[in-house]
Structure formats: structure tokens, C-alpha cells
Amino acid sequence: MPELPEVEGYRRLAERALGREITGVDVHDPRCLAAGTTPKALRARLVGTRLVAARRRGKLLVLDGCRGAVGLRFGMTGILVVDGRRGVDRLLYAGAEDTGAEDAGAEDTGAAATNARGPRGAGRWSRLVIRFADGEYLALKDQRIFGRVVLDPDEEALGPDALGLTRAQLDQVLATRPPRPGPALKARLLDQAKVAGLGNLVTDEVLFQAGLSPLRPCGSLTKAEADRLASALASTLLDLVHRGGSHLGEMTGQRHPGGTCPRDGTAMERTMVNGRSTWWCPAHQV
DNA sequence: TAGATTGTTACCGT
């Protein structure tokens, strides 16, 4: 679920936690720690200090502490909780859990045993909790454990952030070695080293808005098409951040068998790109 | 039940 729009929501939520004294770090499930990151090192980095900034680069949330940075990657199902407030309204595959506020309360700060419990109740899937002196906390919840917490994340491995990408930067994203047609447009946009923040749903929505096929070789766009992509990228990201979810685009509700294009009624087509399920309108995305 | 799911990484092949 977390693509750029969700993580931007998490970032804003995390700003609530800035400046408070950190009194403890509870690792409920060590599988959420990146290789080389230990509970001990996390505590040494954070306990007794305060967070001074919450930044985002693509889908990476960076919490800057007085002694250095802690990075949070949210994988497919990661959610940030601060003071009992969730960073998003709901999970796409919500199911029983998420009616909201009551979750993440006492149980989130509780024992790791909550992870193994049955299908009901709040505070499941709490993997990491940063506790503050005021009794509140910041927690990473993650149903599947694809999310990771990492000390000193390598931000430079990521391309420029998709939100605010300039027209010149987009040309760099689309650039190929001249004789090469380049990979599929969607594959290139999903490449976090080229541009950071675009995931499967957002990319499909952006291409839908731009009227471009996900299968176009990324080096084949005319200047006018690249212009269209740049403007669709900017407007779609702003819109999704504002709405607060990658799944809240114009065409997201039609990514299923039998779905039709909201623009022209054409049957939506499904293709695989980079192993990702890709839905697009063959009539107006060319 | 088989197949699907918003992300990242590793590996193998061309």
C-alpha cells in the first residue's frame, strides 16, 4: 500500500513527534530490522535524544535524530502510528482490523506476543515502538513484514523525489543509450534509482492521466508526450497526496476483470510489467 | 482452492 502519497502522510504525522524526549525503543519483531541494524544500535542512536526532522525521499521516511538518521521503509502493508493516530485511513486489504482510532493503544506498546494472536483486536502487527517521555509513542505496524527499519539509510541510492520532479529531471528519467529503445515506460517509472516514490498503483494512474501506454519504450516519447507525462505526474501526485491514498485515483476502481475506462468506456486491459499487474485503457493510452 | 495483493532484493539469463 504505501507509495509516495501514503508515506507523505506518514511524514506529516511523524512531525508531531519531533522534539520529544525518547525514553525507549521496543523491537517487537526483529524481522523488521534491516541487515546490520540491531535493537541495541537503535537504542544507542535514539534513547535520551529527540527527533529533529521528519523527511521523505520517495517511499523512504527518514527520521533525523540528534545522533543521526533512522530510515523507515513500509513495504506493502506498513503503517505509521503516532499518538494513536494512524497515518492513513485504511488498508486496501483492510479486513477485520481497521476501524480506526482504538487500535494502536495499549496493545501496541505491549508485548511481542500480540503479533501471534488471533484475528481480532487492536494493536496487532506492531513491530517497532519508539516511546516518548510524555507517555506517547511512534509505532511501525506491518501486517506482512516487508517493511524495514534501518540506521543511516542510503538516500543517495534513490533518484530524485517524484513529487516536485522537474521537467529536466523527467528527461533524465526517460533517457536511454541512443540506440536502445529502453525498457517499458512503466518499468522505468517504477525504478526507484531513477525517480523515487512511484509504485504500482500510482504509476498506472499517472499513465492513465497522461494517455500513455505502460508498454511504450521509455525512450520513444515525443517532446509533447513527455510534457503530458510531466504534467500528469505533477497533478496526479498532488491529487493523491491531498486525497491521502494511492488507491484513490480516477481509474483505480477499474483495475479488475470487467473494469471499464472511466473516460471512454473501453474495457480495461491487464498486462504484466516487471512482474507487476498493470491495468490500462488501450483506447486512449497509446 | 488457486490466485491475487500497494514493495524490495537477489539471482539468473540474454
Next chain:
DNA sequence: CACGGTAACAATCT
């Protein structure tokens, strides 16, 4: 080196 395909990770839902 660039790129595609696949699997793995884990849990859940249709």
C-alpha cells in the same frame, strides 16, 4: 552494463 523474468519474503482476501 542494461534489462527481463522469477522467486523470495508473509499474511490475507476473493
